[in-house]
Amino acid sequence: xxxxxxxxxxxILKIGQSMTLQCAQDxxxxxxxxxxxxxGMGLKLIYYSVGAGITDKGEVPNGYNVSRSTTxxxxxxxxxxxxxxxxxxxxxSSRSFSGGLSYNEQFFGPGTRLTVL
Amino acid sequence: xxKTTQPPSMDCAEGRAANLPCNHSTISGNEYVYWYxxxxxxxxxxxxxxxxxxxxxxxxxxxxxxxxxxxxLILPHATLRDTAVYYCIALNYGQNFVFGPGTRLSVLP
Numbered sequence: 001x002x003x004x005x006x007x008x009x010x011x012i013l014k015i016g017q018s019m020t021l022q023c024a025q026d027x028x029x030x031x032x033x034x035x036x037x038x039x040g041m042g043l044k045l046i047y048y049s050v051g052a053g054i055t056d057k058g059e060v061p062n063g064y065n066v067s068r069s070t071t072x073x074x075x076x077x078x079x080x081x082x083x084x085x086x087x088x089x090x091x092x093s094s095r096s097f098s099g100g101l102s103y104n105e106q107f108f109g110p111g112t113r114l115t116v117l
Numbered sequence: 118x119x120k121t122t123q124p125p126s127m128d129c130a131e132g133r134a135a136n137l138p139c140n141h142s143t144i145s146g147n148e149y150v151y152w153y154x155x156x157x158x159x160x161x162x163x164x165x166x167x168x169x170x171x172x173x174x175x176x177x178x179x180x181x182x183x184x185x186x187x188x189x190l191i192l193p194h195a196t197l198r199d200t201a202v203y204y205c206i207a208l209n210y211g212q213n214f215v216f217g218p219g220t221r222l223s224v225l226p
Contacts, residue, residue, distance in 0.1 A: 004160075035216070042204065042216035043161065058213060090160050106153075106214065108160025 001026050004109035006091050012115045013081040021076040021112050023091030031094045032074040033106065034058075034066065036087040043090060049074055081116045088113050121205045126221040129199075135192040137220050139205030142186040148207045150181060151214070152190045156201040161216065164190065164203075195224045 007022045025032065030051045035043040035058075045058030049068040063085060065077040074093075078085060092106040122140045129135040141150065151166040165172055165179045167188075172179045178191040192199055204219040 042218050045213050105163040111160055
């Protein structure tokens with residue numbers, strides 16, 4: 001299994017450009033997540049999905065869009081990139097969403113480092 | 118979900134036990150305590166989780182106080198590869214993870 005893969009690894013955007021960060025998982029997980037991590041900070045949840053066709057906002061969704069047409073893929077779209085979106089973006093997946101009784105390990109991808117100039 | 122507080126940084130000598138504390142004084146009865154770590158700039162990695170009983174796996178041990186207001190993650194024999202940021206998270210069923218700044222553990226040779 002490749003686990004969670006993300007492309008590209010690095011990207012530089014100009015202000016106002018758009019791009020899509022790709023995320024794929026081959027573990028047949030229903031739940032997928034997008035986080036961003038600013039330098040020296042923890043991770044903040046952007047969007048998540050509990051299954052194909054279902055997405056919901058996290059803590060910091062503004063400026064981003066997502067779609068989930070298949071179980072495997074969960075792309076993150078940046079429209080009109082701004083310097084405030086300079087960050088490292090992590091995609092993650094988990095078998096279930098329960099934080100209690102079930103084992104809810106989130107598997108993370110290697111990240112995409114995005115700079116907006 | 119309960120807020121957690123952790124020291125910003127800690128040092129540990131290689132081969133010794135690393136004890137990382139976490140305070141979650143407002144934790145509710147249904148909230149589990151999770152520990153993840155992030156090595157350098159990689160994605161976070163799950164370590165262990167528990168509710169009220171102490172837990173142990175191949176990576177670490179988790180000690181939760183009887184009143185559940187604090188916990189300690191123990192790495193029994195720290196190695197240089199354990200240098201990372203460690204996150205303590207308390208959350209309930211169906212909640213999303215909230216990763217705070219964590220504790221930066223430096224294992225020194």
